[in-house]
Amino acid sequence: MTKQITLKFPIEFPVNEIDEEILKIVKEIFVLEFLRKGKISQGKAAELLEISRYDLFDLMAKYDIPAFEATKEELKEGLKNLKEVFMKK
Numbered sequence: 001m002t003k004q005i006t007l008k009f010p011i012e013f014p015v016n017e018i019d020e021e022i023l024k025i026v027k028e029i030f031v032l033e034f035l036r037k038g039k040i041s042q043g044k045a046a047e048l049l050e051i052s053r054y055d056l057f058d059l060m061a062k063y064d065i066p067a068f069e070a071t072k073e074e075l076k077e078g079l080k081n082l083k084e085v086f087m088k089k
Helices: 018-036 040-047 052-060 072-087
Strands: none
Touching: 018 040, 018 072, 040 052
């Protein structure tokens, strides 16, 4: 199932000049904004854009969307766990 989004522009807007490349960019922006807000996963974003996860990471970098987000506490806990693992060796 698909959904259609309708955009409204003033009469003087050159809608006749909208081409496939512009539509592709608009779709990217919509999908990546949903990803940025945590509404969809990276896997879902890649699926919607019909690209690989690797290509998605490039797009995320282009639009300044972090590939990984963690709280300060989560990062501290991760570092603590890493130290414990390396201290055992």
